[in-house]
Amino acid sequence: MKCDPTLYRAAPPSLAVKPRLVRHLFLPPLVIALMIGLGYIGFWVSEHYGIRSLSENGQRQLELHARAVESEISKYTYLPSLLELESSVSKLLDDPTPETRQTVNEYLEGLNRRSRSRAIYVMDTTGRVLATSNWRDVDSYLGEDLSFRAYFQNAVRGQPGRFYGIGSTNGEPGYYLAHGLEEHGKIIGVAVVKVRLEAMEERWQRARLEAFVSDENGIIILSSDPARRLKSVVPLSDETKEKLARSLQYYWFPLNELQPLARETLAEGVEKLTFPANSELAADEQNITYLAQTRPLSDTPWNFTLLTPLADLRREAINQGILVAVAFALVAFLLIAWNERRKVIATRLAAREALQEANNQLERRITERTTDLRASNERLKGQIRERRQAEETLRRAQDELVQAGKLAAIGQMSTSIAHELNQPLAALRTLSGNTVRFLERGQLDVASTNLKTINELIDRMGRITASLRSFARRGDDKGQASLGKAVDAALQLLGSRMESVHLDLHHDFNDVQVQIDQTRLEQILVNLIGNALDAMHAQPLPALWLEGEEYDGKYRLRVRDNGHGIDAEARKHLFEPFFTTKPGEQGLGLGLTLSASLAAATGGHLGVEHPASGGTTFVLSLPLVSPTSAEPI
Numbered sequence: 001m002k003c004d005p006t007l008y009r010a011a012p013p014s015l016a017v018k019p020r021l022v023r024h025l026f027l028p029p030l031v032i033a034l035m036i037g038l039g040y041i042g043f044w045v046s047e048h049y050g051i052r053s054l055s056e057n058g059q060r061q062l063e064l065h066a067r068a069v070e071s072e073i074s075k076y077t078y079l080p081s082l083l084e085l086e087s088s089v090s091k092l093l094d095d096p097t098p099e100t101r102q103t104v105n106e107y108l109e110g111l112n113r114r115s116r117s118r119a120i121y122v123m124d125t126t127g128r129v130l131a132t133s134n135w136r137d138v139d140s141y142l143g144e145d146l147s148f149r150a151y152f153q154n155a156v157r158g159q160p161g162r163f164y165g166i167g168s169t170n171g172e173p174g175y176y177l178a179h180g181l182e183e184h185g186k187i188i189g190v191a192v193v194k195v196r197l198e199a200m201e202e203r204w205q206r207a208r209l210e211a212f213v214s215d216e217n218g219i220i221i222l223s224s225d226p227a228r229r230l231k232s233v234v235p236l237s238d239e240t241k242e243k244l245a246r247s248l249q250y251y252w253f254p255l256n257e258l259q260p261l262a263r264e265t266l267a268e269g270v271e272k273l274t275f276p277a278n279s280e281l282a283a284d285e286q287n288i289t290y291l292a293q294t295r296p297l298s299d300t301p302w303n304f305t306l307l308t309p310l311a312d313l314r315r316e317a318i319n320q321g322i323l324v325a326v327a328f329a330l331v332a333f334l335l336i337a338w339n340e341r342r343k344v345i346a347t348r349l350a351a352r353e354a355l356q357e358a359n360n361q362l363e364r365r366i367t368e369r370t371t372d373l374r375a376s377n378e379r380l381k382g383q384i385r386e387r388r389q390a391e392e393t394l395r396r397a398q399d400e401l402v403q404a405g406k407l408a409a410i411g412q413m414s415t416s417i418a419h420e421l422n423q424p425l426a427a428l429r430t431l432s433g434n435t436v437r438f439l440e441r442g443q444l445d446v447a448s449t450n451l452k453t454i455n456e457l458i459d460r461m462g463r464i465t466a467s468l469r470s471f472a473r474r475g476d477d478k479g480q481a482s483l484g485k486a487v488d489a490a491l492q493l494l495g496s497r498m499e500s501v502h503l504d505l506h507h508d509f510n511d512v513q514v515q516i517d518q519t520r521l522e523q524i525l526v527n528l529i530g531n532a533l534d535a536m537h538a539q540p541l542p543a544l545w546l547e548g549e550e551y552d553g554k555y556r557l558r559v560r561d562n563g564h565g566i567d568a569e570a571r572k573h574l575f576e577p578f579f580t581t582k583p584g585e586q587g588l589g590l591g592l593t594l595s596a597s598l599a600a601a602t603g604g605h606l607g608v609e610h611p612a613s614g615g616t617t618f619v620l621s622l623p624l625v626s627p628t629s630a631e632p633i
Helices: 013-074 079-085 087-094 098-115 150-156 198-206 238-247 311-348 352-412 414-441 444-472 483-493 495-500 518-535 591-601
Strands: 119-123 129-132 161-166 173-183 186-195 210-214 220-223 262-267 270-275 288-296 303-309 504-508 543-551 554-561 605-609 616-623
Touching: 013 198, 013 262, 013 288, 013 303, 013 311, 079 087, 079 098, 079 119, 079 173, 079 186, 087 098, 087 119, 087 129, 087 173, 087 186, 098 119, 098 129, 150 161, 150 173, 150 186, 198 220, 288 311, 414 444, 483 495, 483 518, 495 518, 518 543, 518 554, 518 591, 518 616, 591 605, 591 616
Parallel strands: 504 543
Antiparallel strands: 119 129, 119 186, 161 173, 173 186, 210 220, 210 303, 262 270, 270 288, 288 303, 543 554, 554 616, 605 616
């Protein structure tokens, strides 16, 4: 590459004046326009990605707090139906004598105190309150006619009564759960439990969380900001307002509409809302913009909305835009100064030999660099080959570890398997001897019955050995598995251990098809359920929950126990190879490591949660073969 020295000769004065005048006239406005444009682009990009980041973080917060609300409103659903088991309640509904009413009042009072609900009362089929837990209070419900309430009308028809409203007796808000009490297939009364949900608002306020819950009418019934409570998030027609006023669901509150100044839909369930500043704030306070994320609450027609303020994000985006504009202005100034300096230097360059030497040196460096790049390319190809060989070796080692884990699990279950086989063998020995004697005596019916029993025992032993053969065989890297079939196989392999501890097993998942080999899924479940049984060995009432849900093209299976849990130090090393909290003869420390590796190989994930109520929950997430879910198990 050679340089032409004529490029650096100074232009004649008559030709240089006009271009310089043009630059001085048009260059500053151009720089200012570009600075403003780039500043706005920087502001927009910063705000866009900031909102997306806040939305992702808010989605996790939304899920967490929505599940807390669902848990709070669902833990009392069993309570009204419990009154069907109390004979004094049925007796009161059949014959409401003062003695029976007093007995039921005292029973409801104790039940309300133990369950920490607001009130529990029993009504007859006309809606008259016959007995109540607050019979001692001045504003007792006793004798009240509540037939106009929607929860009573649903319950007396045999439907679940779910209702949030403000009490007509004392003006106190609450969540009502009603259940029709049956006797010989006929509804003879209605049991109602009233629950207060204001504790959740207090928790939100302590956590400085801005959120609210709106009911099926679009009325805000729970809110971290008391000013938003009992306001409508959707426009209410005059007919709807009149209907709600007749039902006294919200007593005599005006139900004003919570109207934002601006609304922008960003995605499904995600909006950007702008509200006027509260009058209690300073006069210079601007309008407040929120990122609103809404999620329906399961088992109720309610919606949970999380509000994330965007004021800090907007200020940061403005600062980013200003920073981009200033940076561009600085770069533009430096470029202009450098260009002017280059021109001055170019007009004075006369050392052609120095430029030629620089050119020759550049060519030599290019040649040397080309040689280095070729050598580096060859080294890189060799490293790629070595990496592929190492990955193949690692895959084979992982398969061997998986098989070793299976054999180790079978070894740990050998005692229970021997017990499972010894029982049918002992029965076969006894039945076969008796059958010979019955045949000699001519009692063919008894002998035939014994032979059928022997055949059933042989089938049972065959199922046990077939499960072991299926579990011990090697799995493929790819495949499809039935979740229900894998759970049944794992429970059959661990059946004797579960029977020995009298385990209380809860199923709540769908039989879906997931993208993993059947035997590998069975091994993961055997590891997780086996670990849960080990964790509950000292638990007097062991319980195991298998709960599933579909989320974002994957299926999550939660394996939760009520065991002793995992201490904080062990949680740090839970998925490390050869780490175990069991004695050496009971585990190799490879079960969770291999299970997590098998799940990750199919695009899934194995995680762990530590509920505040105790125990441990392992969450297995696997890709679905088809988004349609099967029937629940």
